[in-house]
Amino acid sequence: MTAASGSALRAPRLELVGGGVERRGRWLLRGVDLVIEPSMLTSVVGPNGAGKSTLLRLLSGTWRLTEGQVLLGGFDLAALPRRQAARRVAYVPQSVRPAFEFTVREFVTLGRYPHESRLFGTRSADRGWIDRCLDDTDVLALADRRVTTLSGGELQRVLMARCLATEAEVLLLDEPTSNLDLAHGLDLLGLARRLVDEGRSVVLVLHDLNAAARFADRVAVLDGGGLVAEGPPSEVLAPELVRHVFRVEAVALPGAASTVFDFEPLARSDLPGSAGRTGPAPGARDRAHRVAREDSSGAASRTR
């Protein structure tokens, strides 16, 4: 898909400066400085509870920061009206089954909200754009199906279509491949890659380090609510870091185009301490903040 304007997109720089979130007295994320470089595919990795989802919520502007700032193209995201922000940054939370029986087309059209007029609603230009988004994610044939009847792979592509419908230049996707089989997962990553090649910035939370190494331009590693490392995958994803952060032994397989790891659980004797849970990884060790793991209940998710 070419950009809405027809010319090459140039995504704005998205930046988290000293970002921290406190919920119920616990810091889910603290002291994070991260730049999402324009037109790059950034993968966020880290163990469960590292703060990956929280990071995406902050970058999308749906959660208020307790401290720090999110800058979009140099401007404070929180100061931007919500609709304007939504036109530039799109966010897809970890997939939740939709409860209401929208058709796929209606569901994707929700993504036009930041462009719609209150009086006239969706216009024909919007409808043409929706068709292109449906086509581009290969769900045009599903347009009249109810979203409640979709399979996991179909739903994920429909969510991508809704994300594209916003025409945002920065896409933040929380574990988009978690419910997908291998083929659909690779399809989705290929789509993400293509969107980046067209000029968008895409941030993906991934659990598969090999996929991150293969598809991403940058990798950001989170652990215990802090940013441990950030950079090109070939530099960041070293066996030593993987061992510290993910507590698995990573063996780089020879002969592959990009780094491909084989993972082994650490031997018990290698686990520092007896609880199995390591202290912060190198780099995060000198952080003095008391940082708690992300509250996984999500019930208290507070949106602005």
Add this chain to the structure above:
Amino acid sequence: MTIALGVRRVGFWWYMTAGAALLVTFAAVGLYRGSVPLDPADVIAVLARRLLPGEHGAVDPRVDTIVWSLRAPRVVLAAMVGGCLALAGAQMQGLFRNPLASPGIVGTSTGAAVGAVFALTFGLAGAFLLAAPLLAVGGALVSLLIVTRIATRDGYTPVTTLLLAGVALNALLGAVNSWLIARSWEQYEAARQIAYWMMGGVTDRDWRHVGMLLPGMVVGCVVAAWFARDLDLLLEGEEVAASLGVDIERTKRAVLWSAAILTGSAVAVSGVVGFVGLVVPHLVRLLLGPVHRQLLPAAFLTGAWFVVGADLLARTLAAPREVHLGVVTAFVGAPFFLYLLMRHEKEVAVSR
């Protein structure tokens, strides 16, 4: 995965046309039928004289009074009350993402009832015609104010807290109501009025009641229409809605106040008419889908013809005596709701 869930959708404009036809039919029958038999030609003559410009032939003043001053306001009021309740119910179901929400879920209709019962018990209603309706609207708005105050922290109002606070306030206000009714038991007339009012109805209403409901209805409808699209996005959860640019807290407040005004005004003029605000939006959502730009006007229209039809039944079922409107809506609405529920459950089971 090929089995479609729910009833197949109906075209919006087909549905609205059919609804308008039903409304007109029921309204026409409502003007024609009643305790005094009339000639249809006379009814038409009265309407022509009242509504069309220019000179018209003379009409029997007794017929004119029956049609224009007794039956017409009743029909119009029934349509307005039904529309307001169904619209408020649709809004609440959208806001709470729950098809079991009713217009008074945050305590507004019980609050309105307390206001009206207060006016009736202390004889204010007898002294001043507007006392009961005004206190009812006031009761609805004060209830909402209390509930939102309780549920709001740092400018943020979680809907679950709102719901729980509403349930608690409903229980409390219900107790206040019972107490007010119990202490008025010796005053026969007040007790009778309260009992009738609690059953709901549009008997003996005139154009002044229509005038009382009109401002609340207009304000409620305008606000509801303005925030219709935001409700679509809220159905997908607050996080998604916020990420797509919805001002969540502003939408919540607007939707709550508009539903409270609609519910309070309707309860103020007609008493407690049950089940309309629960069943009608649910049915319309099954038929038309959850997009509020269609759902809200369709719910309003459906509520209108439903209550006009129910009122027709209320005065013809046991003629010359009248059954109370709230009794009829519950008698028709509750079994129908159960039917929808059972049917829906079966389809969900099949699709698994």
